Amino acid sequence: MTNVAVIYYSSTGHVHTLAESAAAAAEKAGAEVRLRRVPETAAKATAATGPEGEEQLAVDGAAVARVEDLDWADVILFGTPTRFGLPAAQLKAFIDSTGELWRKGRLVNKVVSSFTSTSTSHGGQESTLLALNNTFYHWGAIIVPPGYADPVQFATGNGNPYGTSHVSHGGTTPPGEENLGAIEFQARRAVEIATALKTGLRAA
Structure with a gap:
């Protein structure tokens, strides 16, 4: 069985919605899935506090992400809003805690892919996803973007080959x-x- 970790940060609930759909689709594809949120690190005054804000997400049933989830996973899907064209600091703080796994080579050949949500159409979607890729290069992970490999990618409002963007x-x-x-x-x-990668590596 293929193990999938969906790791996300959401402050308004939109990335959370995408993460839930990603987890459900991975399960439907036959994978074992862990849906995990990273904790809020911002001061309360700057964190979202609406009805779908962090207070709600704290009780949505998603467990808090741990680096052990990355070690367990064959696939890691990262979700984040953008902050000035970059991943949210909350997700970045979690990624920065993976140094020991990286040093041990435990992140090599993980399949990784990312998704995001922005407030405006040109709010930094692509730069956010590309910034995440910089980490994956260091890991030696296998980046698998959606590309234009399915008709849904040509639908109005989608069309981002780097990763799903809302x-x-x-x-x-x-x-x-x-x-x-x-x-x-x-x-x-x-x-x-x-x-397919796991099957090929076992055969080799």
Whole structure:
């Protein structure tokens, strides 16, 4: 069985929605899945406090991510909002805690893929996903983007070959059917590639 860890940070609930859909799609594809959120590290005054903010996410049932989840996983799907065109500091803090796994070579050949949500159409979606890739190069991981490998990627509002990207229009618009279809495809694709990679490595 292929193990999938969906690791995310969400402050308004939109990335959380995408993460849940990714986890469900991976399970449907036959994987064992861990859905894990990274904890809030920002001061309360700067963290989202709306009805779908961190207070709600704290009781949504998703356990807190640990580096052991990455060691366990064959596939790691990272979700984050953008902060000035970069991944949220909360997710980055978690990634920065993986040094020991990296030193032991435990992140080599992990299949990784990322998704994001921004407030505006040009709010840094692609730069956020590309910034995450810099970490994966250091890990020796296998980056599996959605590309334009499925018709859902040509739908209006999607079309981001780097990773599923949602626009919340100032936080008021949740992920729609096309966004959810895109993250479901991205998760399935990552599982398929990881399963084929595991089979090939065993055969070799």
